[in-house]
Amino acid sequence: MLVTDVVDGDTIKVLRGRRQETVRLIGVDTPETGRPGTPVQFYGPEASLFTRRALIEKRVLLKFEPPGSAGGSRDKYQRTLAYVFTDDGSNFNLTLIEQGFGRAYTRYPFQYEQAFRKAEQAARAARRGIWNEAKRNEWSDPARRGKVIGNIRTNIYHVPGQRYYDAIGEKNRIYFPSEAAAREVGFRRARN
Numbered sequence: 001m002l003v004t005d006v007v008d009g010d011t012i013k014v015l016r017g018r019r020q021e022t023v024r025l026i027g028v029d030t031p032e033t034g035r036p037g038t039p040v041q042f043y044g045p046e047a048s049l050f051t052r053r054a055l056i057e058k059r060v061l062l063k064f065e066p067p068g069s070a071g072g073s074r075d076k077y078q079r080t081l082a083y084v085f086t087d088d089g090s091n092f093n094l095t096l097i098e099q100g101f102g103r104a105y106t107r108y109p110f111q112y113e114q115a116f117r118k119a120e121q122a123a124r125a126a127r128r129g130i131w132n133e134a135k136r137n138e139w140s141d142p143a144r145r146g147k148v149i150g151n152i153r154t155n156i157y158h159v160p161g162q163r164y165y166d167a168i169g170e171k172n173r174i175y176f177p178s179e180a181a182a183r184e185v186g187f188r189r190a191r192n
Contacts, residue, residue, distance in 0.1 A: 001016055003057065009044065010096065012055060023062065025092070025093045027106070030101055040171055050101050070108040071109075093112070098119045104116035139175070150168075150173070
């Protein structure tokens, strides 16, 4: 299946046959970026960007829990629940947890639960991503967050004073301490 869009870190859209389908990744919960009535959460844009860069326009294999499993095959929003495997055979759901972009979502039992729990413990111990308290404190303080704003959908960043600096929607914003930091991860400066 081809990944056609990334909704956020743990939700993608794929082309199944001729139909686009929304897929929620089993066993992982990344910080929110676009849920109505919920503010953008710490490390949500980073998780979305990671998923976007890893999966957009790539072919993936979806694997499912057995029929009748506790979590079901669809969630309450009618999204298909699946594990996403990349072309190298990696379980992308697990990768998100290992890299600190999300936590193990263990409300319902699932086949990789123990591996996901271990990956979360390791990410916590290493203070990766959402488990990095220093980054969380910096993000929570607008004065320390960084003045360079990148758009995770376009990989373009803006600096104060540029025409569209304040126009980037909160769910698509990622903050950088400097232009060099933005360029280091592949963003380019807006031309206006």
